[in-house]
Amino acid sequence: MKKYIAFSLAVIGLFALSCSNDGDSGSNQPNIIIKPRTAIADAAFEQALVDLGIDDVVDGSVLTENAEMVTSLVMDNKGITSLQGISDFTMLENLSANNNQISSLDLSANTALKFVFVNNNDLTSINVTGLAILEKLSIPGNNVTLLNISGNTALQLLDIKDNTLGAIDLSNIPNSLQLNTFAVENNPLTCIRVNSEILNDIPSQWTKDPEDNYALTCN
Template sequence: MTKQLLLLLFFSSMVVSAQNVTIPDTNFKATLVANTAINTNNDSEIQTSEANAFSGSMDVSNKNIANLNGIEAFINLTSLSCYSNQLTSLDLSKNVKLKYLYSYNNKLTSIDVSKNTELNTLYSYDNELTSIDITNNLSLVYFDCSTNKINTLDTSKNTMLSKIYCHTNQLTDLDVTKNVDLRLFFCYNNGNISSLDVSKNIELSSLNCGGNKITSLDVSNCPKLTKLYCSINSLTSLNLANGTNTTFKEIEVVRNSSLNCIQVDDIAYSTSNWTGSNFAFDSASSFSENCATASINKNSLATVKIYPVPVKETLNIGINKEEITTINISDISGRIVFKGKSNNSINLNYLPTGVYILRLTTITGVLTKKFLKN
C-alpha cells in the first residue's frame, strides 16, 4: 500500500511539473509570476494553461533578462515588449498571433519572426544583427532595424510598409520600388549605397539618405515629399522638380562637392523661399528648371564677375541688367538682406562688415557667389 502511494505521488508530481512552463531565466520568470493577468492563480509558477490562455500585451522590458525561453508557451500573445535587456537571440516561431514586437536595445545577433505573419510593427534597432528576414511578414507597416550590422535587406514582399528605418547599418543596395505605400524612409549612414530609386514611392513625405555614395537622386515622382536630407553623398544629379516645391519644409543637400545643378519647379520661388536654417545647399550648387540645358549655360555664367571685392558701398555685376531675373543677397546665417530684380548695380552701404552670398537668377541659370563687405 505504501509503495503504491509513493508511486502515485511520484507520477502526480511529474504531471504537475509537466503542466508548468519551463522558464530558466529567473528575471523573466519573476516578471511573469508578478503579473496577475498572466499568473491568474497567484502561485509561484506559470502553468501551461495560463500561458496558452493569455492573449494580451506582455511587457518584460528593462528587466536584465538574458533569454526568453518559455515565451513559446504564449501561443496567443499579441504584443511583446522586451526592449532594454541582455537578449542575444529571439525565437518567436510559436507566437503566431503576435502583432507588435519591441525588441530594441538588446544584444541580439539572431531573430526569427518568420512565422509571425500577423506582425504589424517590428522595432529591433540598437542590436547586433547581421541579417533579418521579414519576407513572410506581409502585414508589416512599421519597421525599424536601424543601428545594427545588416548588409542585405529584402522588403519586396512588404507592400504595406509605411515607415522604414534602416539607417546606420552596412547596406550596399536597397530596393523599395515595391513599397508603394512608403511614407517615411530613413537609410542614412550606411556608407555604401550608390543608387536609390524612389520613383514608385508617390506617398513619400520624408526621406533621409545622407551619408552614402549616391550619385543621382530623382524625387520628381514624389509630390507629397516635404522633408529631404541627402547630404554627404556623391551626387552629380538631383531632381527636386516634383510639381509641389511650395510644400517643402526642410531640405539639406550639403557636402556634395560635384553637385552643380539642382532641378526645381521654379527658380525664383526656390531662390526666394528655400532659405534659413531649414534649407541648406552647397554654395557651388545652383537652381535650374532644366539641368540638362543649365550645364550648357554654366560656362557663360562662370564668366560673370562681381566687383569690387571686397565691396564698400556699391556692388557691380558684370552682366546686362536685362538678363537678370532676380537678385538675392543673404548673410551667412541664411537671412535675406537684399531682394531685387533687373539691376546690375546695388548699393550695400547699409550692410555691416561680413561675408555675404549673392544668388543671381538670370535667363540662362543661377549663379551663386560669396563676397566680403567692408
C-alpha cells in the same frame, strides 16, 4: 473438528473482507492531476511573469495553461537575458522587452503576434518567420546581422536602425503606403531591395543612410 473448520472459515472470511475494504478505500483516493508546465530558464524573465500575475513563484517553470492565455507581455528594463519558453505563449499579440540583455529570440511559434518591440538588447538573431499578421517590428540598438521578413507582409512599421545588417529585402511588402515607417540607418548595407511599386513611390518619412540605395536587385 467441525467447530474448528467453521472457526477457520470465519477467520478467512473476515480477512478477505478486510482486504476488500482496504481495496475500496484505496479506490476512493482523489486522483492527482499534474498540469503541464513550461520551462522558463531565465529567472529574470520568470520574475517578470510573477510581477504580471502570470506566475506565482520563481521556480523555473510556469503553468502552460497560464502562458497560453496571455495576449500581452510588457517587460522593459527587467535584466532579462533569455526568453526561452516564449513559444508556449501561443495567444501573444504584443511583446515589449526593451532595454534588456536578450541575445537571440525565436518568435516563429508565436503566430498571433502583431507588435514586437525589443529595442536596445544584445540581439544577434531574431526569427519572425511565419508571423503573417505582424504589423510592427522594432529592433534598433542591437547587433542583428540577418533579418528575414519575407513572410511578414502585413508590416506597417519596421525599425531596424543601429544594427549590423548587411542586407534587407522589402520586396514582399505590397506597397509603401502600407509600410508607413521604415528606419534602416546606421547599418553596414548599401542596397535596400524593394519591388517596382515601392521603388516608384518611396515615402519621404523613410530614413536611411545617404549612401544607401533602393533597388529591384541587390548584389
